Amino acid sequence: MTISELQTAIQDLVQQLTAEAPGVDVRTKYLGKKGLFNQLARVLPSLAPEDRKTAGQLINEVRTQLEATVLEREKTVGASTNWVDVTMPGKKPAVGHVHPISQAMAEITRIFEKVGFTRVRYPEVDWDWYVFESLNMPPDHPARDEWETFFVDVPDTTKPVEYDANNPRKRHPSLVGGKMVLTTHTSNGQVREMERLNSTPPIRMINIARCYRRQQDATHTQMFHQFEGLVVDKGITIQHLKGTLDYFAREFYGPGTKSRIRPFHFQFTEPSFEVDFSCHICMGTGKVGENKCKFCKSGWHEVGGAGMVHPNVLKAGGIDPEEYTGFAFGWGVERTYTLKPGLHIDDIRLLYSGDMRFLEQF
Ligand code: DAH
Numbered sequence: 001m002t003i004s005e006l007q008t009a010i011q012d013l014v015q016q017l018t019a020e021a022p023g024v025d026v027r028t029k030y031l032g033k034k035g036l037f038n039q040l041a042r043v044l045p046s047l048a049p050e051d052r053k054t055a056g057q058l059i060n061e062v063r064t065q066l067e068a069t070v071l072e073r074e075k076t077v078g079a080s081t082n083w084v085d086v087t088m089p090g091k092k093p094a095v096g097h098v099h100p101i102s103q104a105m106a107e108i109t110r111i112f113e114k115v116g117f118t119r120v121r122y123p124e125v126d127w128d129w130y131v132f133e134s135l136n137m138p139p140d141h142p143a144r145d146e147w148e149t150f151f152v153d154v155p156d157t158t159k160p161v162e163y164d165a166n167n168p169r170k171r172h173p174s175l176v177g178g179k180m181v182l183t184t185h186t187s188n189g190q191v192r193e194m195e196r197l198n199s200t201p202p203i204r205m206i207n208i209a210r211c212y213r214r215q216q217d218a219t220h221t222q223m224f225h226q227f228e229g230l231v232v233d234k235g236i237t238i239q240h241l242k243g244t245l246d247y248f249a250r251e252f253y254g255p256g257t258k259s260r261i262r263p264f265h266f267q268f269t270e271p272s273f274e275v276d277f278s279c280h281i282c283m284g285t286g287k288v289g290e291n292k293c294k295f296c297k298s299g300w301h302e303v304g305g306a307g308m309v310h311p312n313v314l315k316a317g318g319i320d321p322e323e324y325t326g327f328a329f330g331w332g333v334e335r336t337y338t339l340k341p342g343l344h345i346d347d348i349r350l351l352y353s354g355d356m357r358f359l360e361q362f
Contacts, residue, residue: 001043001046001047002047002048002051003047003051003054003055003058006043006047006055006058006059007058009040009043010040010058010059010062013030013036013037013040013062013066014062014065014066014069016036017030017066017069017070018069020073026070026073027070027074030066030070031066031067031070037062037063037066040059040062041059044056044059097360097362099351099359099362100337100351100359100362101225101333101334101337101351103362104333104336104337105208105225105227105333107252108206108208108227108252108333108336109206109208111247111248111251111252112206112229112248113206114251115244115247116204117204117205117206117229118204118205118206119206119207119208120189120193120196120205120206120207121207121208121209122183122186122188122189122192122193122207122209123183123188124182124183124209124210124211124212125152125180125181125182125183126180126181126183126188127179127180127181128179128180128181129191130188130189130191130192131147131149131181131183131184131185131187131188132144132147132181133316134190134191134313134316134317135187135190135191135267135268135310135313135316136267136268136310136312136313136316137267137268141267143266143267147184147185147213148184148213148214148215149181149182149184149213149214150181150182150184150212150213150214151179151180151181152179152180152181152182154180166315182211182212183209183210183211183212184211184212184213185211185226185228185330186207186208186209186211186226186227186228186330187228187268187328187330189205189207189209189228189230190205190228190230190268190309190313190317190328191313191316191317193205193207193230193317194232194314194316194317194318194319195317195318198318199317199318199319201232201233201234201319201324201326202231202232202233203230203231203232203233203326204230204231205228205229205230205231206227206228206229207227207228207230208225208226208227208228208333209225209226210223210224210225211223211224211225211226211332212224216349218346218347218348218349219335219347219348220348221334221348221349221351221352223352224332224333224334224348225332225333225334226330226331226332226333227330227331227333227336228328228329228330229244229327229328229329229330230309230326230327230328231244231326231327231328232309232314232319232324232325232326233324233325233326234323234324234325235325236308236324236325236326236327237308237325238261238271238308238327240327241261241306241307241308241327241329242259242261244327244329245259245261245275245306245329246258246259249277249278252336252340253277253280253339253340253341254280254341256278256280256283257277257278257280258277258278258284259275259276259277259278260275260276260277260278260300261273261274261275261276261306262274262276264305264307266305266307267310268307268309268310268313268328269305269306269307269308269309269310269313269327269328270307270308270310270311271307271308272305272306272307273305273306273307274302274304274305274306275302275303275304275305275306275329275331276300276301276302276303277300277301277303277339278299278300278301279293279295279296279299279300279301280341281293281295281296281341282295282296282299284299284300285299286298286299287299301339303331303332303335303336303339304329304330304331304332304335305329305330305331306327306328306329306330307327307328307329308325308326308327308328309325309326309327309328314326334348334351335348
């Protein structure tokens with residue numbers, strides 16, 4: 001290369017730099033290790049020895065010029081595109097979160113475990129024996145109609161055995177088989193838990209599971225969840241039941257929430273009750289100012305059932321009802337959850353719609 005060729009190359013380089021588009025990282029492109037300036041400087045040894053001094057000066061000058069132009073450009077169009085502000089907060093990766101009903105189940109579990117209950121799970125496709133018969137509902141008993149049951153299409157292996165209320169185990173499915181159903185309630189866990197503990201109280205169970213019924217509207221889904229409490233020991237009374245319900249109401253809905261029990265009928269408890277919790281909007285008064293409370297209308301929300309375990313149920317689990325007594329309660333997780341302060345979920349089907357716009361709110 002000759003000096004004049006070098007001068008033309010330098011001019012070209014400077015012109016090229018001034019014409020660069022705004023997004024280009026000119027510092028790396030021109031002044032970087034493998035940049036255009038270094039490429040140019042590499043021609044130095046190919047020049048005639050007498051030209052090298054002048055060439056060296058020219059190259060030094062262009063370096064200063066390039067530096068100045070790049071610096072000027074960084075001031076006006078901003079720094080190179082590779083420039084990173086390490087103090088900026090990072091981009092959060094999109095991660096999922098626990099479904100609101102799973103959150104509610106975890107909370108219910110925590111509340112009962114705190115007072116000595118053990119969380120258990122039992123089959124959600126179960127023998128008729130555990131779902132109905134061991135709960136004091138012999139075959140063809142009209143009380144079964146309340147549970148709109150899905151039956152599983154497997155051959156019924158039940159052999160005709162005469163029902164004996166004093167010895168319901170005579171029809172135990174492990175001995176005689178029976179129909180399979182999708183569990184209509186978590187009460188199927190009651191006799192299963194008695195069996196798991198070899199019919200030896202104390203029992204303090206909280207069973208949370210999916211349940212299934214032939215129903216579908218704004219307040220019912222074919223699949224839903226229930227939680228079931230069972231306590232069996234010597235000297236258990238309704239007071240223990242009431243105290244447990246009040247404790248749950250306070251823990252789940254907040255201080256000041258109360259429970260109320262009203263007489264009812266279930267085959268598997270005697271006496272039986274319906275359970276209400278006081279409304280957190282009107283604090284159980286039914287009134288907001290002069291008007292009726294729109295959320296509850298009466299001051300209370302009905303949530304589920306409860307009672308003292310029927311002697312036949314204890315017997316079905318191999319426990320002597322003369323020696324032990326117990327209480328039980330059970331109801332839906334979805335309903336319990338949607339009554340929480342601050343939630344207004346009019347249609348519980350939304351919970352299972354998979355609509356992220358809805359679910360992301362929880
Ligand atoms: N299993 C009942 C239902 O699904 C609710 C229930 C009532 C559960 C009374 C209980 C009880 O444990 O004692 O409607």
